[in-house]
Amino acid sequence: MSDADLLFRPDLLAKYGANGPRYTSYPxxxxxxxxxxxxxxxxxxxxxxxxxxxxxxxxxxxxxxxxxxxxxxxxxxxxxxxxxxxxxxxxxxxxxxxxxxxxxxxxxxxxxxxxxxxxxxxxxxxxxxxxxxxxxxxxxxxxxxxxxxxxxxxxxxxxxxxxxxxxxxxxxxxxxxxxxxxxxxxxxxxxxxxxxxxxxxxxxxxxxxxxxxxxxxxxxxxxxxxxxxxxxxxxxxxxxxxxxxxxxxxxxxxxxxxxxxxxxxxxxxxxxxxxxxxxxxxxxxxxxxxxxxxxxxxxxxxxxxxxxxxxxxxxxxxxxxxxxxxIGFGASSIGKVGDVYAQNAKDLPGYGAAIDAGRLAISRGVRLTADDRLRRDIITELMCNLELRFDEFEAAYGVRFAAAFAPELETLRAFEADGLVARSTNRLEVLPAGRMFVRNIAMVFDRYLGAQHAERFSRTI
CATH class of the missing domain: 3.80.30.20 (tm_1862 like domain)
Known part of the structure; x- marks a missing residue:
């Protein structure tokens, strides 16, 4: 079986086809x-x-x-x-x-x-x-x-x-x-x-x-x-x-x-x-x-x-x-500083008026909660490094991973059955076929997703 055969699973596209974030940030x-x-x-x-x-x-x-x-x-x-x-x-x-x-x-x-x-x-x-x-x-x-x-x-x-x-x-x-x-x-x-x-x-x-x-x-x-x-x-x-x-x-x-x-x-x-x-x-x-x-x-x-x-x-x-x-500069740019995301005014007149008045052009943003930071790190690890090592999160955040995320891990059983992820006692790994569905896997840990409008996001595949 070629690498492409391991990576491409057309039989699962309909099952996991959905709209979802690209997770350039979380939230x-x-x-x-x-x-x-x-x-x-x-x-x-x-x-x-x-x-x-x-x-x-x-x-x-x-x-x-x-x-x-x-x-x-x-x-x-x-x-x-x-x-x-x-x-x-x-x-x-x-x-x-x-x-x-x-x-x-x-x-x-x-x-x-x-x-x-x-x-x-x-x-x-x-x-x-x-x-x-x-x-x-x-x-x-x-x-x-x-x-x-x-x-x-x-x-x-x-x-x-x-x-x-x-x-x-x-x-x-x-x-x-x-x-x-x-x-x-x-x-x-x-x-x-x-x-x-x-x-x-x-x-x-x-x-x-x-x-x-x-x-x-x-x-x-x-x-x-x-x-x-x-x-x-x-x-x-x-x-x-x-x-x-x-x-x-x-x-x-x-x-x-x-x-x-x-x-x-x-x-x-x-x-x-x-x-x-x-x-x-x-x-x-x-x-x-x-x-x-x-x-x-x-x-x-x-x-x-x-x-x-x-x-x-x-x-x-x-x-x-x-x-x-x-640090983001210019109209619509977004910065991430510590536990804060901040976005400049999207329109050029709004951006320019703030800067010309000697003020920051930041018009919206969010300060992350402790839960946001934890889930951001989980989603980042999945999207980037294709695995979660539970002990690392337990040491960093003082949580028992399997207990704190029991509902999410239960949801991932379907992904595991389809050969997209593999779970052991202390680790969750995104398998080769799961790389194409990594957004779907990350979405399991997004606590805001149910309240958002799907039409605001692109298709995950």
């Missing part, structure tokens, strides 16, 4: 409160007990030159490049406001620019933003840190890539979605293969340590034959990481998706065949199935972190830097 953003007390955030930022904890910085750049119809991100489509400069100035002022709350001797070991399209910024604007970051925070040397940026190959020349490397970025994430021209036109993302090749070649020539590429299955007009060509082409390019997301058609939440012809979306049987193709092609090519939508070469630090049980999740997805306090 999820649906639990954030508009009446959040900012003093909770300030106290968490000033906590002297966090002095030995590194910082992680996330910058949200919301602008896009053109909008992709499938996108559910917080973005602003505009041709006006002049909108970037005042936004960068606001980010710089926000850094000063945030830095005043923290011990800025704490080193930064992770930094990420996301969007939107970060390469919407001019080279000078990129330089300004990174210079201000180094002024306000202590960035670790590149050899000790992960400095990443999301790239749109349509917006990034070889000169752009070289400039980003000089600024200190050492990892790239680039969107492709599908190489097929018919699919590209249907989702308004026309991106010739040559652009992707040029960006990847430039990244390697400039010494970027890791390249991650995003693909999407389930887009209009996709079929097994055409998507096989996309995967075969991608394997020739050999990025260190490949993320293959299932398209979530949710036009009731994301207005731009109403531009997609729903009748052109692949039917369930084709979508299932596409998923099977992804798992077979990538695992046969030697990629490690990390879980959910993510694959990495065995030599990549993402795969190594999972082997060493140090893999983590944050609002950008899987991360190799656990236990960092995350």
């Amino acid at each position: 999820t953003a649906l639990q954030f409160r508009d009446d959040f007390d900012l003093d909770h955030y300030r106290r968490a930022a000033a906590d002297p007990g966090a002095a030995d904890t590194d910082l992680s910085l996330y910058f949200h750049i919301p602008f896009c030159d053109t909008v992709c119809f499938y996108c559910g991100c917080n973005k602003i489509a505009t041709k006006n490049r002049g909108r970037a400069k005042p936004y960068v100035q606001q980010l710089v002022r926000e850094m000063a406001l945030q830095a005043a709350l923290f011990d800025t001797k704490r080193p930064v070991s992770q930094l990420h620019w996301g969007g939107g399209t970060p390469t919407f910024l001019s080279l000078d604007e990129m330089s300004t933003l990174m210079a201000a970051t180094r002024e306000h925070f202590a960035l670790r040397p590149e050899s000790e840190a992960e400095y990443s940026i999301e790239i749109d190959p349509r917006e990034a020349s070889a000169d752009t890539i070289a400039h980003l490397r000089r600024l200190g970025f050492n990892r790239l994430s680039l969107g492709v979605q599908d190489f097929d021209p018919v699919v590209q036109h249907a989702v308004n993302r026309v991106q010739p293969l040559e652009l992707t090749i040029d960006v990847m070649n430039a990244a390697r020539a400039n010494g970027f340590e890791s390249i991650s590429v995003d693909l999407i299955y389930g887009l209009p007009h996709q079929n097994v034959k055409s998507f096989r060509r996309t995967l075969e082409t991608m394997l020739l390019l050999a990025p260190e990481r490949i993320s293959v997301f299932g398209y979530a058609h949710m036009p009731q939440l994301f207005k731009m998706q109403r531009q997609i012809d729903a009748t052109a979306l692949p039917p369930p049987a084709t979508r299932l065949a596409l998923l099977q193709l992804v798992i077979e092609q990538l695992t046969d090519a030697g990629y490690v199935y990390i879980g959910m939508d993510h694959f990495a070469l065995p030599t990549d630090e993402l795969a190594r972190a999972q082997q060493q049980r140090t893999l983590h999740r944050n609002f950008q997805g899987y991360s190799t830097r656990a236990d960092c306090d995350l």
Whole structure:
């Protein structure tokens, strides 16, 4: 039996098909409160007990030159490049406001620019933003840190890539979605293969340590034959990481998706065949199935972190830097500081008005309870490291795991019978077939899920 046969269990898709969180946080953003007390955030930022904890910085750049119809991100489509400069100035002022709350001797070991399209910024604007970051925070040397940026190959020349490397970025994430021209036109993302090749070649020539590429299955007009060509082409390019997301058609939440012809979306049987193709092609090519939508070469630090049980999740997805306090900058960005999650105003006017008035732009958030922290760690271990060692939770939280989570463990008996998990006296392990259903497994430990609206989440498979 091949690795793909162990990983892909089509007989269980109907049984476990459901809507559920991706668990970039627990509790999820649906639990954030508009009446959040900012003093909770300030106290968490000033906590002297966090002095030995590194910082992680996330910058949200919301602008896009053109909008992709499938996108559910917080973005602003505009041709006006002049909108970037005042936004960068606001980010710089926000850094000063945030830095005043923290011990800025704490080193930064992770930094990420996301969007939107970060390469919407001019080279000078990129330089300004990174210079201000180094002024306000202590960035670790590149050899000790992960400095990443999301790239749109349509917006990034070889000169752009070289400039980003000089600024200190050492990892790239680039969107492709599908190489097929018919699919590209249907989702308004026309991106010739040559652009992707040029960006990847430039990244390697400039010494970027890791390249991650995003693909999407389930887009209009996709079929097994055409998507096989996309995967075969991608394997020739050999990025260190490949993320293959299932398209979530949710036009009731994301207005731009109403531009997609729903009748052109692949039917369930084709979508299932596409998923099977992804798992077979990538695992046969030697990629490690990390879980959910993510694959990495065995030599990549993402795969190594999972082997060493140090893999983590944050609002950008899987991360190799656990236990960092995350500071979010820009409209809609989310931070995690101590036992607090805090999100900035989602709209640009609301964000800008707060920063221009000299105030933090945080508009909502939540302070975690002791039960939240325990369940967050359980869900993180399942999602990232694919196992729970009960004695570790008992030592850290002073609970008898089997007694405290007896209902959850009873629910997991069905998963165990289906070969998705294995339980022993002191351990719960996610088996290879369970990696595809890891969100469903994690959902068993989510005490909020029953009160939430399923339509707010994407399908787990």
